[in-house]
Amino acid sequence: MDLLNSLIDNTIMNPTVQIWMSVFFTLMMLSFLYRDNPLYKFGEHTFLGVSLGYFWFRMWEITIVPYLIRPVKDAFLDFQSFDLVMIFWLAMGSTLFFRFSRKKAWVANYYFAFIFAYFAGYIIPVYVQLLFIQASNMMQPIFQLPTFFEITKWIVIIFGTFAGLMYFFFSKPHKGLLGKTARVGIIILMINFGASFGATVMGRIALFIGRAQVLADNWQVSVIAALFIITFLFVYFKFFYKEQEFDDESIN
Amino acid sequence: MDTLIQKLKRIDKRWIYLMIFLSCILPFFPGFQFLNMEFGETKETIAVYDNINMLEEGDAVFVDWAFDPTLAAELLPMVEQTVKQCFDKKLRVFIYYPVITGMSLGENLLEKIKGEEGYEHIEEGVHYQQLGYLPIGVDMVLFSMYSDFKGTFSKEGKIFDGIKTFADMKYMMTFAGSAHPESYILLQRRFGFKMGTGVTAVMGPDFIPYLQTGQLDGMLFGLKGAAEYENLRVKAGADKKYNQKANSGMASLTLAHLVMFLFIGIGNFIFFFEKKRKKN
Numbered sequence: 012m013d014l015l016n017s018l019i020d021n022t023i024m025n026p027t028v029q030i031w032m033s034v035f036f037t038l039m040m041l042s043f044l045y046r047d048n049p050l051y052k053f054g055e056h057t058f059l060g061v062s063l064g065y066f067w068f069r070m071w072e073i074t075i076v077p078y079l080i081r082p083v084k085d086a087f088l089d090f091q092s093f094d095l096v097m098i099f100w101l102a103m104g105s106t107l108f109f110r111f112s113r114k115k116a117w118v119a120n121y122y123f124a125f126i127f128a129y130f131a132g133y134i135i136p137v138y139v140q141l142l143f144i145q146a147s148n149m150m151q152p153i154f155q156l157p158t159f160f161e162i163t164k165w166i167v168i169i170f171g172t173f174a175g176l177m178y179f180f181f182s183k184p185h186k187g188l189l190g191k192t193a194r195v196g197i198i199i200l201m202i203n204f205g206a207s208f209g210a211t212v213m214g215r216i217a218l219f220i221g222r223a224q225v226l227a228d229n230w231q232v233s234v235i236a237a238l239f240i241i242t243f244l245f246v247y248f249k250f251f252y253k254e255q256e257f258d259d260e261s262i263n
Numbered sequence: 264m265d266t267l268i269q270k271l272k273r274i275d276k277r278w279i280y281l282m283i284f285l286s287c288i289l290p291f292f293p294g295f296q297f298l299n300m301e302f303g304e305t306k307e308t309i310a311v312y313d314n315i316n317m318l319e320e321g322d323a324v325f326v327d328w329a330f331d332p333t334l335a336a337e338l339l340p341m342v343e344q345t346v347k348q349c350f351d352k353k354l355r356v357f358i359y360y361p362v363i364t365g366m367s368l369g370e371n372l373l374e375k376i377k378g379e380e381g382y383e384h385i386e387e388g389v390h391y392q393q394l395g396y397l398p399i400g401v402d403m404v405l406f407s408m409y410s411d412f413k414g415t416f417s418k419e420g421k422i423f424d425g426i427k428t429f430a431d432m433k434y435m436m437t438f439a440g441s442a443h444p445e446s447y448i449l450l451q452r453r454f455g456f457k458m459g460t461g462v463t464a465v466m467g468p469d470f471i472p473y474l475q476t477g478q479l480d481g482m483l484f485g486l487k488g489a490a491e492y493e494n495l496r497v498k499a500g501a502d503k504k505y506n507q508k509a510n511s512g513m514a515s516l517t518l519a520h521l522v523m524f525l526f527i528g529i530g531n532f533i534f535f536f537e538k539k540r541k542k543n
Contacts, residue, residue, distance in 0.1 A: 041284070044277060044280045045277060062364075065364065066363065066364060069363045069364070069366065069396075070363060073363065073395070073398075074363075074396075074398040078398060133402060134449075137449040137450065137452075137453075138449070140452055141448070141449060141452075144452065144476050144478065145472055145476060148475060148476040148477075203468075206468055207468050210464045210465060210467050210468055210485070211464070211465045212523070213464040213485060213486075213487075213520075214337065214463045214464035214465040214485055215465075216283075216287065216515075216516060216519045216520075217336055217337045217464060217485055217486035217512065217516065218333075218334070218336045218337065219283075219287055220287050220336060220486070220515045220516060220519075221335065221336025221337075221512070222336075223284075223288040223291065223515060224291060224336075224511065224512060227288050227291030227292065228291070230292075
């Protein structure tokens with residue numbers, strides 16, 4: 012055990028090794044932008060394996076042991092009447108495994124019924140309340156709003172919502188006034204999609220900047236890793252890579 | 264002209280990736296400081312800052328940490344500044360993790376803060392408390408916190424003095440890259456707590472309606488929101504050396520956007536040029 016601990020301390024837990032791994036894996040994943048390759052696949056599978064392993068370890072440590080194994084153990088040692096509640100929900104939760112059987116899958120429906128009933132009962136009233144808060148906020152005297160900007164914002168929100176809804180009104184042909192309103196509606200929707208897309212691009216670039224910062228902070232390591240990856244890609248695609256050939260038989 | 268247009272139309276997308284890559288990484292090297300432009304703070308960021316600034320010594324702040332390392336680049340600088348501001352104001356900070364994979368990120372951040380000048384005295388259980396993860400939904404956690412705050416998390420310590428339920432929290436901040444803050448907004452009318460949020464740029468537009476109604480007091484929006492918050496703290500006297508994480512990425516964000524504008528411009532130019540030529 013001591014040997015294993017010291018091995019871990021001197022490899023994965025070592026700060027220098029961590030920097031090298033961080034840089035290497037970042038560049039491995041980025042190598043996909045050139046072309047799908049074994050280094051990318053290795054990075055991808057390592058990432059999935061490590062994240063799932065980490066997640067299940069934390070889940071076991073924080074959830075399953077304190078909320079399931081320990082109470083069940085205690086119930087065996089010293090049974091109390093309130094342990095029945097835990098046993099009932101454990102049994103209910105276990106019915107989910109019946110989903111693996113086609114014939115007995117209906118058993119799990121009872122547990123799902125509880126879940127759906129709980130969420131329907133909880134979510135519907137609070138969402139309706141939320142909708143009313145949003146709607147009632149708009150119901151105010153327009154010319155008493157504090158600034159010109161607020162007034163124009165109110166107009167855009169009210170008429171923009173109305174025009175957007177009209178675009179999805181298909182009971183009448185989109186001609187005349189309805190057609191023009193629907194046209195305004197689609198412009199409003201496009202502006203909205205454009206704003207969301209812009210924010211998404213900014214968010215993705217910001218995430219990449221996080222990785223770029225790691226590469227720039229350790230630029231010597233990055234240069235060596237990049238040279239290694241470029242050499243690997245060159246050798247792989249020049250000498251080992253074979254284009255996959257599809258014929259009619261293999262597709263069928 | 265035609266040859267150039269044809270060449271631009273056939274440009275390999277990998278050159279565009281390379282340009283974006285270079286635009287993100289080059290500003291971190293010397294010689295690109297001219298891209299660090301001055302920018303103002305939005306009223307939503309100022310609102311979050313002011314709300315925490317107005318609290319009094321010993322008041323409790325609830326921090327909801329609903330993100331994992333994949334979103335750390337945008338959200339970590341926000342939490343760092345919020346937590347540091349709370350420590351500066353001598354507020355008590357309670358950190359709850361609704362996402363299990365965010366816990367170690369939180370532990371690392373607090374260790375890092377404790378290593379900085381001026382925060383060496385910070386102790387868990389006195390100045391802050393990590394409440395951990397609970398395997399139940401936020402709605403159930405909130406109901407439970409409103410009946411017994413300490414009992415919900417099975418934690419003890421001096422920091423809990425005078426805090427019986429969640430109603431004793433003076434402010435709450437939730438940080439997420441999903442619709443998670445909505446879980447709190449849904450129950451806000453029922454319980455009446457004050458809250459602000461820090462979200463990724465992707466999720467920002469979804470929360471703007473809640474700012475209009477006053478359900479959210481303030482909002483930190485993406486990397487820029489984090490940079491604005493850093494500037495507010497630096498203006499108030501925080502050491503620039505330790506509070507520039509988001510700002511250091513702003514030059515890259517500017518250059519990457521300029522490159523994108525360039526490509527969008529070229530694409531539009533080719534589109535209209537060819538359209539005009541077909542007409543003629």
